[in-house]
Amino acid sequence: MDNTAVEAYPDTNDDGVQDSFGEGNVGDICVDGADTPEDLNPANGLRTSNDDTLDEDDEPKPLVSLEDVKPGDFGELTLSFHLCDNDGYVWLQGSNVAASENGLSEPESKDPDEGPGVELLDAIQTVWWYDEDGDNVIDEGTVEQEGETADVMIVLDRSGSMDPQGEPNKFQNAKDGAKSLVDALGPGAQVGLVSFSDQGTVDEPLGSARQDVKDSIDGLSAGGTTNIADAISDAQSELAGGSGDNQYMVVLSNGVQNTGGDARGNATAAKDAGIHIISIAYGSGADQNLMEDISSPDKVDDGTIDDADENAFVGEITDIDDVFDDIGDIIVQQTGEQVFRRGTLGSDLEALSTDDGIPLDGDLSTDYDEIGGIGNETDPELGERECFAASETHYIGFAWYLPVDHANEIQTDSVVFNLGFYTEQCRHNDGSGQSGTNLQISGKRGNGFAKVQENYNGDQTISGGARARFGGQNTWELAVGDAPGSSNFSQGEYSWTSGKTVDWMVSYDDSSDELSFTFDGNTISQTLSSEPSGRIAVQGKADEATVEIDDLSLSVDGGAPDSPVPDGVTATNDGTGREIRYLSIDPGFDGSQSFEYSGTTTVSLQGDFPGGDEDVAFDVVVE
Template sequence: MTDERERDDSGIGLSRRRVLGGIGAIGVASAGAALGTTAYFSDGEGFAGNSLSAGELDLKLDYKSTYTGGPGRLAEVDAMYPDFDVEDLGDGVYLTGEVPDVGSLDWTTKVQELDLCDPELNLVNGDEIPVFTLEDVKPGDSGEVTISFHICDNPAWVWMTGELTENAQNGYTEPEVDALEAMGVSTDDPDGEGQLADAIDVTVWYDEDCDNVYEPGRGDDGPVCVELVLDASGSMSGSRNQQTIAGAKALAEKILTEGDPDNQVGVTFFSAAGYDESAQVVQSLTGDYASVESAIDSLPADGGSTAIGEGLLTGQSDLENYTHDNRVMVVLTDGQNNAGTAPANAGDTVKNAGTETYALGVGGTTQADLEEFASEPTDEHVFFAVDDAAIEQVFAQVAETLAGETLIYEGTLRETMEHLSEGVALDGNRSSEAREPFAGGLTQCIGLEWELPIDVGNEVQTDSVSFDVGFYAEQSRHNDDPTNPFAADSSAQ
């Protein structure tokens, strides 16, 4: 994988991948006027010390890769990765790579909690790292890599690319010849292409909760009701308030217009000024999106305290009115609880009632604060926006988690790499119709899984494949109609 691409010859300049350096000091000469030869009438004005500095656009990657190849193969798999201490995760699954190295901590949790733009974390930044280096792959084996990427500073458009770099036959064994001849495949070219790239199945998807698992959705679970519990304290003012309103409305629209017709959404505000009990249901559960939209649009940011626990309990009181069992609460806050019921106690009440709770955070709240009331496993139910501009996309991640993660491509390894080689435009907000750039300060994950099906036989013996996967970022500001950098005619753009 690489996130650095030298493409000056194709017309992609510095402003695309990274703005290098700054625009130096630009001085405006001072203006002085002298009338005649005397000093009695004189004047001088100036504009001194002017400077302009360029911002940044830096793409950084981290990842977690696993190999499922059956129990008892730790020493064998570890030998394939001399630069990484392979770990047996149990049930024949092996951890074969992890950046950042979080030690005994959970990677999925840490990549959503850390400021991954911190240079001390040593993320993949201009390096090429093979995440799969495997020999003796057998039918039934599989592997998965979850790639987390980070746009540092300015928002950006992102493309994913890939290439099949080798599909080698590597000679023949006797069983392989028999299998290929039975399939009507020529065995005249031992140095030609093998069959492995066409036998391996690959799935690529937006892994919303970064858990290494493709989850197509809740279609079999029946209708769902979602209570939006939103912080209305004074610190939520300005762009933070507007981002929350936009994100909450997009989530509600996804649930009510694209899901089961019996889905419902309710809205609760907490910590607004004038509430008698710190929280209030402003729209009871309904299937009418217009009513929910109107309620969310009224979200204030004027409260003097933060009563998260009261918001939880009040939201749960609305969920109790739903006739189906699939109840979900989505809570957004930017601070720490300082009034009313403790969030941990309120969270226990909500979870004991059977409600699945997602905790969304921004600003002064912390991962630990959110974990106090989020459902287990917390790494799949806590979402954090480092920057206010990412709040809307945090809601979108939860919406996609509830509705089902979006597939990017599915096919054989050869088909997948051919598709990626043309450059796949990734969408920063899967809940909106139009493609959006990726916000800075937000962790987003892409999952890639390969599998050699159990019914593949001797025809792939001795075969080997190699492939590359990469990402490319380009600034989005003043760039509303970006050109695919991997298109065949991109050099002409």
């Protein structure tokens, strides 16, 4: 869909096509992801800069701007989200909705369907779905809520020829492709892994967690001979215990069967049992004749794999990922991607802006009524809602179209709005959310010190802060002031207990400019030289330790903000160096507000913790 792309994030060359995180000028997704509204400003962020994203005054447009819409027009938007530290419950939200008639044209004013409202809202038809493979389309064969189920066994060659000299990426590329297949499978699929060299091995039984399957794929090493027959038999045994409506065996080999039994005979037995075999002849040394023979029809058994063989593929090191994508499409056509909403744009925007928005489900193998869960997330009659796993990218698709039977009544109408996500970590929460959140406070996580990475005050300075560190004999453990530990600060003593979760609070009194720091019941204070204005961050520093910062809460001038505070950041290290992680939020401090920022901190020391003053530290810093 690159040829029809209008905008993307990140997009460094403004061609409307998304760039990859971690490549070129784009950093890690947890650093350069769009965490704040500022990120979506094309002038200083990574959003595409063009006429679709900037208005005539060069101000950023909302994420979706539907203007001058004609009957038959359509569009699609795929949103992705990535939880960087903790598993979390996730809601899809809408905000900054503006709908306008923009006056009435003469034909519009005479149209009998013209009414007092913005007709475009009810005329546009919409669909929302879990876009499992992030390909911007509802994969063919999708059914709502319940699709056919599938059992999938991935069978990978790990013989010595998979890792030959001179082809260092051969095995790794095959493993990466297999992992992409795991990610692409629809919600109704369960998966397992068999690998083979001298003999077959069931590395992950059918029904294993997908992350476990991917981890096992990563852990495979090459060596030995090629026993395809044994692996096919092992995979068939696993599938025999499955319950899917459809059963698949995806077999990749790069060589010739040179040990073991009859691969063709075992494949025939599997196919006779109703198993659909998809084969990949990988690399120049693969036996195309054998791989064609073991595959399921339709095919032409001529000893060479070509377009007539629907379930046999030839893969090279450079395109094996694409081959696995094609196989994923074959399987997903049976299991489908789950649609969770069909309606009109007007009803969608009402749902997205009610309470916390639409609660999303992190486990599509179980039923959950997302729309019924709005403001009622934990009702057991709605099904089982699960958290989304951290360190994985998840996709939501949104498509709209204007039917051709609408004409004059929508001529001058326009609708603009933003979309985004709200999350709460799984731990300490039940998924019931906080009523009335509206995307006004966003957080940005990253590696390093917040004041440096986020360029506080434009010169990497702070107005004040608080620190709790390991310390030691004859030195301080707690500090608060302009620059804790450096200038204009008060200090205190504290004895750490590894693994203990403690409460803390940093409070600022605008009337006296006093910043107070309470840590596990110990309070120290200091008058600041300048007023806090802008952002505030928490950060952890760990060397042979783990520093967890959770349960964050913010009160400004005695009241809670209009949206919940982004929660959770963890720094951990078990090796050389140290890890520093921060979470920076922008509550819009203007120098005239009192505030209280609180949470919990858990410090867990490892057996080889070096014990230096700064080997463990927890900070709150204010711009």
